[in-house]
Amino acid sequence: MGVNISASTTTSAAVPTPTFEGMVATDRRRLYTLALSILRDEGEAEDAVQETLLKAWRSWSTLSHANYVSRWLTRVCVNHCISRRRFLRLRGWPQLELFERAGASDDESGRAEVLDIDRVYRRLSPKQRAAITLSYRYGYSVEECAGFMECRPRTVRTHLTRGLATLRKELSDD
Amino acid sequence: MIDIDPRLDSELRGLYEHIEAESSSHALPGFEVPGTTPRRRILSLIAAVASVAVVAAGVTVFATELHSRTVKPPAPAGSPSAAPPGLVSAAELTAGLPAVSHIVIPVLRGSGSASLPTFTPTGMLFITWDCAGSGSFALSSTTPSVGASGNQCVGSGTQGDFVSQVSPIDGKSAIDGKQLSLRITADPSVNWEIAVAESGPGVPLPWLGSVVKSGLWWPLLVAPTYGFGTSELETFTPTAPFEVAYACTGTGTIEFSSPDGSVPSTRETCRNGWSGQQTFPTPTFSGPVHLAINAPPTTLWEVMIFEVHG
DSSP states (O other), X not given: OOOOOOOXXXXXXXXXXXXXXXXHHHHHHHHHHHHHHHHOOHHHHHHHHHHHHHHHHHTHHHXXXXXXXXXXHHHHHHHHXXXXXXXXXXXXXXXXXXXXXXXXXXXXXXXHHHHHHHHHHHHSOHXXXXXXXXXXXXXXXXXXXXXXXXXXXXXXXXXXXXXXXHHHHHHHHO | OOOOOHHHHHHHXXXXXXXXXXXXXXXXXXOOOOSSOHHHHHHHHHHHHHXXXXXXXXXXXXXXXXXXXXXXXXXXXXXSOOOOTTSOOHHHHHHTSOTTOEEEEXXXXXXXXXXXXXXXXXXXXXXXXXXXXXXXXXXXXXXXXXXXXXXXXXXXXXXXXXXXXXXXXXXXXXXXXXXXXXXXXXXXXXXXXXXXXXXXXXXXXXXXXXXXXHTOSOSEEEEEXXXXXXXXXXXXXXXXXXXXXXXXOSSSEEEEEOTTSSSOOEEXXXXXXXXXXXXXXXXXXXXXXXXXXEOOTTOEXXXXXXXXXX
């Protein structure tokens, strides 16, 4: 482990360009986790990532020179997730069943608790899930969430308040 | 960020940890660049039908025009191409980053000297790089705590990594919450690639340095050192039995071995931040001890070595 620092004397300061391949390698898993948090369906989350990367690929010539690639990807992915859930619901898509994965955890009480909140979480609207995910899970400010969700900060606050109130109520009823 | 009661906080944390586990166990399909976009195909079809129906004589001209428009999609700059000769792929470069980290600067490639984008790190910082060509490669930054020098790229596949503590566990970090700029100083003929990740708030390991500060365990042979995956520690020369104090993340094993056989190999199980100690007898020969650590690539570890007297 080299922990020394070298004095830099050169004056050139070329900023290297990120590669599309590098972006895919580093952001794909992050986007998938984000999409899975909002959609709660593995197939739909995969589609969201694919669509986001496709849009990035089409815009890469301009996007690669920007210093906001990660935020751009997040915004596109979040909006795809929100609109996708709305699209499916309007077409009467059946409510996705509660997942069951044998052996995912050997702590039965902890697992039951997770299933409980997951069941309630899935009943929230996609925008409420997106707001909670971005704000609680990723720690973005309300203003940043509004940027990602392409709405006003006040709207984000409403989604957050209602989503969390629903979770609180449903969990206390159980 | 948001006002949330302890019970809901605990349940939401459990839910998102569950989603993280679900995500990391899911094999993602590779991204395939389309040959022709669907929108273009639809436009081509409509245009062709319209041209046939309206003006038969114009079909040939129109089809020719259409063909010339739909030959290839635009090739984006830095499109998904293979890594330059001598460098590993972006996936390989970042595959070994600790599981507890997330990327803050995605894989960047270049040659010669360059400045990387400025960012504000939190938690622990992980830098992984790869260089190819013949010449020097050094990493420096706006703080003396982050950087590595004295690396020579010899031919291809010279790889390295660097871990730095950012959060002020000892109360005097020079990095936490401050903007950090990294700079690469390399010979023009050296090609390189680099990626930077951080742990985020909450350092995932107990800080062994606090033990050193307490002055309980001396003399110190190797100061607390962070790393991930397989690595060799700096050499040391014990004059008495010595102890290796360690902590590691994940659930794999961490193995201590000596390439020259000067100390016996031992293996322990990591239990998500669990720490322990291994005692080794005084080596039977005089001279420096080379101690290597073998752990899964995504396991983050911290090690320090001190002599045991009495």
